[in-house]
Amino acid sequence: MQPMTDTSPTSLFNLINKVALVTGGSRGIGEAIARAYAKAGASVVVASRKIDSVQSVADAINAEGGRALAIACHTGDRAQVRAMIERSVAAFGGLDIVVNNAATNPQFGSLLNATDEQWDKTFQVNVKGYFAVIQEAMPHLLKRGHGKVINMASVAGITPGQMMGIYSASKAAVIMMTQSLAQELASQNIQVNAIAPGVIETKFSTALWSNAHLTATVNRKAGRLGQPDDLAGVALFLASDASNYINGTVIVVDGGLEVGGSF
Template identity: 35%
Template sequence: MSEVRAEHADRVALVTGAAGGIGAAVSRTLAARGASVIVADFNSDAGEATAAEIRAAGGRAIFRKVDVTDEAQVDAMVQFAVDEFGGLHMAHNNAGILHPGDRFHELSMEQWDRTMEINTRAVALCMRAQIRLMLANGGGSIVNTASGAGIGSAPGISAYTASKHAVVGMTRSAAVEYVRDGIRVNAVAPGTVDTGMLAGVPAERRDELNALMLMGRMAQPQEVAEVVAFLLSEKASYVNGAIVSIDGGSSAHA
């Protein structure tokens, strides 16, 4: 991680799904730019490792274990940011899952409910708790992780697609509701990203996924993190309610 810079100095950030992939990259990026970061995830070992890596590089980070589908745990997570670092200025709601590639008629309601619980309900719980605190403290910035599937569709992931369309709707609704309160809400819509969600995918399938991308490759987590960090920053002070595609142009090509 690069030398700590002052862009986010004196600001506190909360990142969910921060044990790996996009969330870990966002946590490292914000910390490298001066923020104090709550690294939140259900995976204690990987989450602690992310926080330790940030501290070893000279940044400030504390891991918080959380089940983002549990209302009490989410509220306690937000209060933890206040207790540890004195407030909350930025939040990235990134935790999510991708269900197996079943066609719609094969999809179990258990898969549907679990996907909606983590990808949609959890984002709502996090946003609600974050907004309540930001209203009391004069504003803030929130970025949600949607998906290219949240502004389009893809075969075999109907529950995931529906859940991410809901994230887009929540983002836009909150953006217009709270802009006069000094709270900006945006979302990123990544295409296929080379994260732990693809663990175990055979090499030949990875080659196929790369070939499907307009740039001939998947995105790297850091490429998404740079956009999230910008949207959370004051450099994006007039960006609100935006759903930013990060897919190498694939959505434009479609």
């Protein structure tokens, strides 16, 4: 890791001349991160399965003076992941920052009622998909001599989310994969970190925030529901030089919800 030479805020936190890939960038947390990276000066690849949704995010970034490319990619499909990385590098000349954010949660209920298909789908996207993106991107990060990998985990990966057993296990796996890769890649100046959001008001978590009892608990413990932009600052920090000596960590962004144990 390079020691810091200029510690002015503009130097610490800017992403000028950096290329960032954000999966699940068409809405919610991924969109907030992609927009924040573009504002910090990065060229941003915004990916998700549906090209129309991801294209409108890229169009908005470009219209605001940023530089963005939309790519359709199902991150549970290795061939599509490989093609996405190749296109990103061809378009912007390299890759510096990878944000694994696209995830799925097909099972909400008792873990004992879970099917093999639900286990397979969740792990294919949330764990093997994250790994595929990292593995395909790594030669390009290594070529740069530096790199940042940011994996979107969840507080459910630290303490189990109720009725979300498979999802929680997949997020715990994301945290362990983050730490394993951080250890492996530290000497090559690649930092691998995770973010663990609490309850953020997005399409993904509708089953949570549409539950009045749960929302009341969140309001009592964390003051309010989280919003996608609440993740922008920490994602920018972990992508920037400001975090060059932070590796293998999990930053919880939950407004204090889980202080003292699972909510």
